[in-house]
Amino acid sequence: MHKSIVAKLVVLAFAFVGWALCGAIMGIGMAVTSLENTLMIHAIGAPIVFGILSLIYFRKFNYTTPLQTALAFLAFVVLMDVFVVALLIEKSFAMFTSLLGTWIPFALIFLSTFVTGVYLERRT
16 A cells, blocks of 8 residues: 555544544533533543644654644544534534534644644654
């Protein structure tokens, strides 16, 4: 398989794992606490999840720059939230009206991925 295809699949796999873990945070949170608490936990957990995944990705693979990786992770999460969560699961785009529910986690996913990559890039 061509190296660029492998690189793209690796980045997408990491993005998928991060999105799935964030989904687990939301699913478990909704089962055990209020929506507000769940959204706060998700806003804290999402950048931690993606920071850890970025750390692993940049140390083991590092096929893309920090900016490319952050944009890829964010794009994957946004697309999955639009097409899977909003359209298929919730059948509503109401989630996108919530700053705490979507926009803050999106920004923090991007920032944690980018900052992790830049930090590791400067250490080498």
